[in-house]
Amino acid sequence: MIPVEEARARLLAGLAAKGVEWVGLDDARGRVLAEDLIARRDQPPCAVSAMDGYAVRGADLAEPGRTLRLIGRSVAGHGFDGAVAPGTAVRIFTGAPLPAGADAIALQEDATADGDAVTFAEAVAPGTFVRRQGLDFTTGSLALAAGAILGPLQLGLAATTGHAWLPVRRRPRVAILSTGDELVRPGETPGVAQIVSSNATTLAAMVQAWGGEPVDLGIAPDDRAALARAFAGLDDVDILLTSGGASVGEHDLVQEVATGCGMSLDFWKIAMRPGKPLMVGRLGRTTMIGLPGNPVSSAVCAILFLRAALRAMLGLDPTLPVRRLPLAAPLGPNDRRQDYLRAQLEDTAGGIAVRPVQRQDSSMFATLAKADALLVRPPHDPALAEGTPVEVLLLAEALSDLQRFPV
Ligand code: AMP
Ligand code: MG
Numbered sequence: 001m002i003p004v005e006e007a008r009a010r011l012l013a014g015l016a017a018k019g020v021e022w023v024g025l026d027d028a029r030g031r032v033l034a035e036d037l038i039a040r041r042d043q044p045p046c047a048v049s050a051m052d053g054y055a056v057r058g059a060d061l062a063e064p065g066r067t068l069r070l071i072g073r074s075v076a077g078h079g080f081d082g083a084v085a086p087g088t089a090v091r092i093f094t095g096a097p098l099p100a101g102a103d104a105i106a107l108q109e110d111a112t113a114d115g116d117a118v119t120f121a122e123a124v125a126p127g128t129f130v131r132r133q134g135l136d137f138t139t140g141s142l143a144l145a146a147g148a149i150l151g152p153l154q155l156g157l158a159a160t161t162g163h164a165w166l167p168v169r170r171r172p173r174v175a176i177l178s179t180g181d182e183l184v185r186p187g188e189t190p191g192v193a194q195i196v197s198s199n200a201t202t203l204a205a206m207v208q209a210w211g212g213e214p215v216d217l218g219i220a221p222d223d224r225a226a227l228a229r230a231f232a233g234l235d236d237v238d239i240l241l242t243s244g245g246a247s248v249g250e251h252d253l254v255q256e257v258a259t260g261c262g263m264s265l266d267f268w269k270i271a272m273r274p275g276k277p278l279m280v281g282r283l284g285r286t287t288m289i290g291l292p293g294n295p296v297s298s299a300v301c302a303i304l305f306l307r308a309a310l311r312a313m314l315g316l317d318p319t320l321p322v323r324r325l326p327l328a329a330p331l332g333p334n335d336r337r338q339d340y341l342r343a344q345l346e347d348t349a350g351g352i353a354v355r356p357v358q359r360q361d362s363s364m365f366a367t368l369a370k371a372d373a374l375l376v377r378p379p380h381d382p383a384l385a386e387g388t389p390v391e392v393l394l395l396a397e398a399l400s401d402l403q404r405f406p407v
Pocket of ligand 1: 178179180182183195196197198199200243244245246247252292293294295363
């Protein structure tokens, strides 16, 4: 058995960031920017008015009650061609170019027009309500740094800085194979002693949430020839995920058959619970992650290892934030495996606390689907009293969707 951190480091050591592809703005949501994005224009492109009113020379309105002669209009998209000479003013609207000669905006609320004579009730200092050229951003400045996750606001910034096409990381392709004679697909009726396969559904949704592209390899029975067929033709796959058949039972054939197909084993058996039989190896240019079949083990291993692998391939920080919260109930001592306990968050008088669910059997998926967090217990952790701060992985954070909720 190797420690979780060593396993994760060895998995990541074999992975490189994916290459770059160009996508249009409309297809870029949830993608990861691969190169710095530099502004191609100034915003605003020239000095503009921040208000509806009159473009004036501040020197003309040094005190209240002055009257100026109206000589034209400047509206958004159509500036005034002439210049504001001393004693004159131009009607102007929000976002319209500031005419030559003008240096301030007088509010329309403070102006009274009579023919082409406009009288201003207030004094106006130079610079008032003028947005200078490049106030928002200037040509050549950094709009978005490489590694930015493209959410709605980042896409808008890319558009306004002059980019219709964006360089993004290619999506890692992840093939998912479920193994087991007992499995039927969702929607099929299981026979006696059969169950509905759920791991592939969970894993495909995780792959999508984490920025990858799932490839469905279906279900292989516990049969050498069927497994060998599934392991062929993975040329354009970055990661092969298998679930099930990873232990040491005589029906656990995944490692044996993969090895026969040329897989070189990197490591197997992690000092963790759930998820001990996790296996990692290389099959050609594909990284193979053999997940245990138990649905909780499979999902927890994916959160700890698959998420990190996908993020590394997208050029993102692979670490999952660890929170510290007080225990809502005492805990007994831990053994030599790192424990990931399904847990619920609770509002207590002292703030939010974390309570592990009663039964932690790795076949019990319903408790994971209802849990808020995984409480992490290091190997040989002593018994802990209620209120002791513990490390927690929040499932909402772990499963957050690059496409919907960039973090
Ligand atoms: P295995 O690792 O093949 O020994 O499987 C361990 C347990 O996980 C068995 O009880 C299986 O029925 C269950 N299991 C295996 N694959 C899946 C799957 N795709 N969906 C749900 N449960 C599974
Ligand atoms: Mg099995």
